[in-house]
Every structure is written in C-alpha cells, then in structure tokens.
Amino acid sequence: MMQTPLTMTQMLKRAEMFFPKKQVISRTTSGIQRFSYKEFADRTRRLADSLTKLGVEKGEKVGTLAWNHHRHLEAYFAIPCMGAVLHTINIRLTPQHISYIINHAEDKVLLVDPDILPLLEKCGSELNTVKAFIVMTDEPELPETTLSPVYHYENLLKEANRTFSFPDDIDENAPAGMCYTSATTGNPKGVIYTHRGIVLHSLALGLADSGGLSEKDVAMPVVPMFHVNAWGMPFAGVWFGTTLVMPGPYFTPKLLAELIQTEKVTITAGVPTIWLGLLKELEEGSYDTGSLRSILCGGSAAPKGMIKTFEQKYKIPFKHAYGMTETSPLALISTLKSYQEELSPEEKLELRSKQGTLVPGLEMKIVGKDGEVAWDGKEMGELCLRGPWIASEYYKDERTKDAFRNGWLHTGDVVTIDEEGFVKIVDRTKDLIKSGGEWISSVDLENALMAHEAVFEAAVVAIPHERWQERPIACVVLKDAYKGKTRKEELFDFLKPQFAKWWIPDDILFLDEIPKTSVGKFLKRTLRDQVQREVLK
Ligand code: AMP
Numbered sequence: 001m002m003q004t005p006l007t008m009t010q011m012l013k014r015a016e017m018f019f020p021k022k023q024v025i026s027r028t029t030s031g032i033q034r035f036s037y038k039e040f041a042d043r044t045r046r047l048a049d050s051l052t053k054l055g056v057e058k059g060e061k062v063g064t065l066a067w068n069h070h071r072h073l074e075a076y077f078a079i080p081c082m083g084a085v086l087h088t089i090n091i092r093l094t095p096q097h098i099s100y101i102i103n104h105a106e107d108k109v110l111l112v113d114p115d116i117l118p119l120l121e122k123c124g125s126e127l128n129t130v131k132a133f134i135v136m137t138d139e140p141e142l143p144e145t146t147l148s149p150v151y152h153y154e155n156l157l158k159e160a161n162r163t164f165s166f167p168d169d170i171d172e173n174a175p176a177g178m179c180y181t182s183a184t185t186g187n188p189k190g191v192i193y194t195h196r197g198i199v200l201h202s203l204a205l206g207l208a209d210s211g212g213l214s215e216k217d218v219a220m221p222v223v224p225m226f227h228v229n230a231w232g233m234p235f236a237g238v239w240f241g242t243t244l245v246m247p248g249p250y251f252t253p254k255l256l257a258e259l260i261q262t263e264k265v266t267i268t269a270g271v272p273t274i275w276l277g278l279l280k281e282l283e284e285g286s287y288d289t290g291s292l293r294s295i296l297c298g299g300s301a302a303p304k305g306m307i308k309t310f311e312q313k314y315k316i317p318f319k320h321a322y323g324m325t326e327t328s329p330l331a332l333i334s335t336l337k338s339y340q341e342e343l344s345p346e347e348k349l350e351l352r353s354k355q356g357t358l359v360p361g362l363e364m365k366i367v368g369k370d371g372e373v374a375w376d377g378k379e380m381g382e383l384c385l386r387g388p389w390i391a392s393e394y395y396k397d398e399r400t401k402d403a404f405r406n407g408w409l410h411t412g413d414v415v416t417i418d419e420e421g422f423v424k425i426v427d428r429t430k431d432l433i434k435s436g437g438e439w440i441s442s443v444d445l446e447n448a449l450m451a452h453e454a455v456f457e458a459a460v461v462a463i464p465h466e467r468w469q470e471r472p473i474a475c476v477v478l479k480d481a482y483k484g485k486t487r488k489e490e491l492f493d494f495l496k497p498q499f500a501k502w503w504i505p506d507d508i509l510f511l512d513e514i515p516k517t518s519v520g521k522f523l524k525r526t527l528r529d530q531v532q533r534e535v536l537k
Contacts, residue, residue: 131149454478
C-alpha cells in the first residue's frame with residue numbers, strides 16, 4: 001500500500017473541494033453569523049498568511065484564548081496546516097498557570113478574545129516568548145489594552161492573501177496541536193497532538209458505533225475548544241462537511257436550547273453539567289428538540305437519572321463516552337451491542353451509564369494488583385491505553401515517567417470491566433475535583449489553607465453536586481491555640497484573593513483530625529465518605 005501522510009491539510013482541502021456550500025454558524029458578541037465553508041476556508045488561508053507575515057515558522061506554537069466561534073475554528077486549521085502548532089489555552093485557569101503554560105510551550109503569537117484580554121493582561125510582564133497578540137473582535141476598533149504589539153484579527157485578514165498555499169511537505173508525525181491538562185500537584189502538563197493522531201481520531205469519531213458524525217449532521221460542540229480540542233468535533237466536522245454550530249461566549253442553557261431548535265442541531269457534545277442545565281431548561285420551557293439524534297457526554301460520569309430522562313421523556317439518544325486530554329480524547333463509548341437491545345430498560349440503562357467499550361483503533365488493558373483483572377464487573381484495576389491517538393509523553397516534563405510506562409498510558413482511572421467488555425470508572429487514583437467539567441486541584445487548595453497561621457492540617461475533597469457534578473469541601477484541623485477562635489469566614493477571606501472564584505470550596509468543616517494512611521498521607525476516600533455523610537445528610 002502507499003504510504004501517504006495523514007495531515008490536517010487534506011482535511012481542510014476536502015472541505016474546500018466538496019463542501020463549499022456547507023455552513024459554519026457562529027454566535028459571537030454581536031449575534032449569529034453565518035459563513036459558507038468557502039468563506040471559512042478563504043479566511044483560514046488568510047489567517048495562515050497573516051501569521052506567516054508576523055514571522056510564525058514551522059513547528060512554532062500559536063496560542064489561543066478563546067470561546068467556541070468561527071475565528072477559533074479558522075485558527076484550528078490555519079495554524080496546523082501552515083506547519084505551526086495550535087496551542088489551545090484553558091481560559092479558566094489562574095493567571096499563574098496561564099503564564100506558566102504560555103512560557104513552557106514558548107508561544108510565539110497569541111490569538112485572544114476581547115473579554116479575555118484582562119486575564120491575559122495579568123500575565124503580561126511574565127510572558128517571555130510572545131511576539132504579538134491578535135484580538136479576535138467583532139468591533140472595528142481594538143479595545144484598550146496594556147499588551148503590545150496588538151493586532152486586529154479582521155484587519156489582518158483584510159490585508160492577507162486568500163489563496164495562501166499551505167506547505168505540502170508536512171510530516172504526519174509533526175505536532176499539529178497541544179493542550180495542557182491540570183495535574184494533582186504542580187503545574188499543568190502539556191500534551192502534543194500530531195497530524196496523524198488528529199486524522200485517525202477524526203476517523204474514529206465518524207464511525208457509526210462511536211460518534212457517527214457525518215455530512216448530514218448539524219453538530220454543536222458545547223465542550224470548549226480549549227478542552228481537548230472540543231473532543232475533536234471541529235476537526236472531524238470540517239473534514240466530513242458537517243454543518244457546525246459554534247455556541248460562542250457565555251452561553252446559557254436557554255441559548256443552547258434555542259440553538260438546537262432554530263438550527264436543527266442533530267449532535268452535540270459536552271460535560272454532564274451542561275446537560276443537567278439543559279434538562280432543567282427543557283423542563284421549564286417549551287422547545288422542539290426533535291432534530292437531536294445524539295448527545296455525546298463525557299469528562300465526568302453521566303448520572304443515570306439524567307440519561308433516563310433525556311431518553312425516555314425527551315426521546316433524545318444519549319451517548320456516554322470516556323477520554324482524557326492524553327487520549328485526544330475519545331477512548332471508550334457506551335454503545336449497546338445488537339443483542340443487548342433485547343435487555344430490559346433498566347439493564348440497558350445500567351450498561352449505557354457505564355463508560356463503554358473500546359473505540360476501534362485503540363488497545364486497552366486493566367491492571368489490578370495481581371495483573372490483568374477478570375472481566376467480571378467487580379475486580380478493580382487501572383485502565384491503561386495505547387494507540388495512534390494516545391499521547392506518548394508529556395511535553396518536556398519529567399512527570400512523563402509516572403504515566404507513560406512500557407508503551408502504555410496509565411490513565412490513573414480505576415475501573416471494572418464486565419463480561420461484555422463494558423468498562424466502568426469507579427474512582428480516580430488522583431484526587432482532583434471536577435467542577436463543571438474543569439479540574440480543581442485539592443492539593444493546591446490544601447497547601448493554601450495550610451499556609452494560614454491558624455491551620456494545622458487541611459484536606460479538600462469532592463462532594464457530588466447536582467449542577468457542577470462535584471464541588472470542593474475543605475476539612476480543616478485548627479492549631480490548639482486557635483480552636484474555637486477562628487471562624488470559617490476568616491479562612492474564606494484568606495483563600496479568595498489566591499484562587500479563581502469557582503475554586504473556592506463550598507464549605508469549610510472543622511474536624512478534630514484527618515484520617516491518614518499508613519504512610520501518613522490523607523486517606524481521601526475515607527474522608528470523602530465522612531464529609532459526604534456530614535454535608536449531604
Ligand atoms: P481531562 O483530561 O480533563 O479530559 O480529564 C480526564 C479525566 O476525566 C479522566 O481521567 C477521568 O478521570 C475523567 N473522565 C472522563 N470521562 C469520564 C466519564 N465518562 N466518566 C467518568 N470520568 C470521566
């Protein structure tokens with residue numbers, strides 16, 4: 001067989017060639033804008049030309065700090081297709097982590113939404129490698145900013161060449177994108193996505209038994225484009241000629257329901273928090289969601305009750321999937337086998353609420369304390385994955401050796417697998433807290449609390465939350481001299497200036513002691529049970 005390179009350029013070219021009439025529907029601050037794929041491709045080539053003129057070279061990183069909209073989609077293709085690396089930055093991180101990420105990736109140029117400028121300004125003097133900032137605004141004038149030099153996205157595009165030609169010698173194993181994922185402790189860890197990985201992951205997203213994404217779909221990625229490439233939906237969507245609906249900044253459940261109705265969205269993707277919000281909206285309002293053939297849900301466990309309501313009350317098929325930043329992300333998806341359709345509704349729901357079976361193209365093993373676990377739905381082990389869209393290391397990071405061993409990614413997720421190969425996540429080995437689809441590091445909060453003069457020990461654990469999936473609760477042991485004298489408000493005031501608002505624990509409990517393991521580590525699982533009994537009673 002021929003050895004032709006699998007690059008993103010062929011994905012864009014296919015869209016240009018076969019689907020010029022298809023649409024990208026983008027919600028921005030000034031409302032809904034519609035672009036044909038022809039316009040999208042022209043603008044993408046213009047952006048590549050502009051970045052080239054700004055001095056971006058092959059292999060260099062271009063960062064984005066942006067919501068889901070057409071300009072971000074243009075960056076998704078312009079940057080990799082010109083041979084540079086698309087670095088999507090999580091705008092919900094602290095300025096310290098954002099500065100670290102930009103410096104560590106050595107971003108040359110940053111593309112930023114106007115409302116995110118103030119956050120970036122906080123990093124301003126820390127950024128060592130950035131040579132230019134491009135503001136992706138609808139307004140004719142650039143906003144006031146302390147950053148420099150600053151360019152206007154649309155003005156750059158106006159002056160650029162729409163027939164810019166992409167290099168045709170990109171290696172399929174060259175980096176196309178990168179994304180940082182939060183760590184239990186310390187700085188976020190970078191993952192590089194290659195052209196080949198993105199192409200093969202996109203194919204997997206189109207398989208009938210996985211995402212089944214196709215030209216006929218109207219796809220709305222709700223999952224942010226800074227979170228594992230919006231699960232690859234923009235890449236695959238453009239390749240397949242899918243109509244894309246980009247929900248833009250600060251969307252609400254109402255807005256999502258309206259977009260589903262008016263744009264006749266057929267498939268959408270996001271974390272459970274989003275779907276809990278949508279469910280509430282559907283219960284309160286009156287919407288036609290008949291066009292939806294699939295809600296893809298992952299990032300955190302999807303509650304069974306939610307799946308049931310979507311499917312039985314609203315007749316919206318729900319697909320529970322599992323993945324990580326390190327896995328591009330699609331790795332497991334809960335699709336029933338033909339003969340399982342005959343099971344009772346309860347049995348089917350049980351299976352559908354598991355994370356599912358392995359997507360074709362990947363390999364998996366589940367390792368317990370005595371080797372690979374039995375397929376009995378009971379024995380627990382760590383999920384290990386390998387395959388062409390699984391990362392092989394963290395970018396310039398010595399923590400690589402913890403997760404990548406003997407050719408396998410050790411996910412840190414503890415799972416069981418049943419007789420039919422359906423995997424269920426039972427716990428995480430790490431104790432990060434996932435609120436609204438974003439990580440909160442318990443260790444960072446603990447360290448901050450323990451820096452307070454009155455605090456002897458502090459441990460932060462998650463409790464389940466109806467809207468956000470999980471929220472942090474802090475458990476604090478006060479020093480003897482402060483017992484009975486320190487109020488929780490004092491500790492809240494101490495934390496607030498140090499963290500993003502959504503990181504602040506929902507409550508602070510004063511305990512006499514924190515349960516510990518034999519080596520003196522906090523016994524988080526026991527503590528979590530204790531706190532859940534206390535808080536949720
Ligand atoms: P991230 O890299 O931010 O996407 O987070 C990846 C982690 O999210 C995984 O290691 C799991 O712990 C968790 N996760 C992802 N999908 C699911 C799911 N469907 N159910 C439960 N946990 C999940």
